[in-house]
Amino acid sequence: MTHDLRSYWGFGITPFGKELAPSQLHRHKAHAEAVARVSWCIRERGLGVLTGEVGAGKTVAARTAVSGLDPSRHTVIYIGNPTVGGTGIYAQIATALGAVPKVHRHALIAQAQELLAAEEHERGRLTVLIVDEAHLLDAGQLEDLRLLTNAEMDSHAPFAALLLGQPTLRRKIRLGAFAALDQRITMRCTLAGMTAEETKAYIGHHLGLAGRSDALFSDDATALVHQVSRGLPRAVNVLAIQALTAAWAKGQSMVDESAARAAVAEVTGE
Structure with missing residues (x-):
């Protein structure tokens, strides 16, 4: 057929179809702005939140932004299913950075932080962590992500992180319980139709x-x-x-x- x-x-x-190279994508205004904001967030080693309705093109915008990165200076870790839990996210980070994940949660958190720092200091590569469907993250996972950003007494960020999700993500982070995470967000963008x-x-x-x-x-x-x-x-x-x-x-x-x-x-x- x-x-x-x-x-x-x-x-x-x-x-x-969706199998298009970034250079072939249509550059409408909302898409171009989202790509620019995501690119800025990565350069600033920030924590960004990109939200939009289902099918708005959040993942496409993120893919376009990272396609322009120098692969010799960046390591992109994409997590498409955040329902694996906080330890699952840490384990995926450890695996992506070439390590065998620790078994116990606290050891795994420390391992992920050390690996992210080593990727920068020893290999000269900035890690870009992208969590898709981030509106599915529960309270514990959001807190785990905040803990992951604690590095060198908040004086330096060894990686950039981007949360992609539906509008509920933006509202969830605004809740008082996540004030510490909310204050760390350096880029917020809503992708309109x-x-x-x-x-x-x-x-x-x-x-x-x-x-x-x-x-x-x-x-x-x-x-x-x-x-x-x-x-x-x-x-x-x-x-x-x-x-x-x-x-x-x-x-x-x-x-x-x-x-x-x-x-x-x-x-x-x-």
């Missing part, structure tokens, strides 16, 4: 990557996709590919509003 869809529309690749104009440009950009530079989506179709997706890139991707499929099934030469409505019904069930 995928091959047939590409053949029908004359695509070299299936559009709206695209504007209607940006959504149109985004669709055109991805179609262009697939090999079509002409306007395949009517203005009404694009407006409907933007309205339903709220400008969130992942939702735009899903609706756009479904709209292309609906138009193909009808033998249309472009995606009109009826094809977009068929996509909405398929995706939302309404």
Whole structure:
């Protein structure tokens, strides 16, 4: 089916996929600002919090920012599932830095701190710790992350850390119980959805990557996709590919509003 869809529309690749190099990503305003803020946070060895709705592009923004780092001077540790617990996060850090994780929690915390310091002082590399889905972190894990930032009597940070999560993460950290962690945050950024104009440009950009530079989506179709997706890139991707499929099934030469409505019904069930 995928091959047939590409053949029908004359695509070299299936559009709206997530397997894109950072240089191929669409640079809308919110994405560019998030990348700039994350890059600044890394340079300053800070603790950053990047929040946004599901599908807003938080992970993509972080991936874009770290893609520009010198691999000989940086070590990136990505934790995609924070539900492994505080000791699980420490163990992943130790493993990523080439050590066998200690068994006991307190020894593991000290080990992780020592490894992070050694990565900088002995190897000349700054570690960048990225915790995705960070809204799932519980109180104990957030406290463990704060303890991890305690280094050299708060005079120096041996690593940069970035927490990516849904808006609940921002609200959770603001609670009084996490005041010590909240005070350590040097970068806060909320990733908003695209504007209607940006959504149109985004669709055109991805179609262009697939090999079509002409306007395949009517203005009404694009407006409907933007309205339903709220400008969130992942939702735009899903609706756009479904709209292309609906138009193909009808033998249309472009995606009109009826094809977009068929996509909405398929995706939302309404």
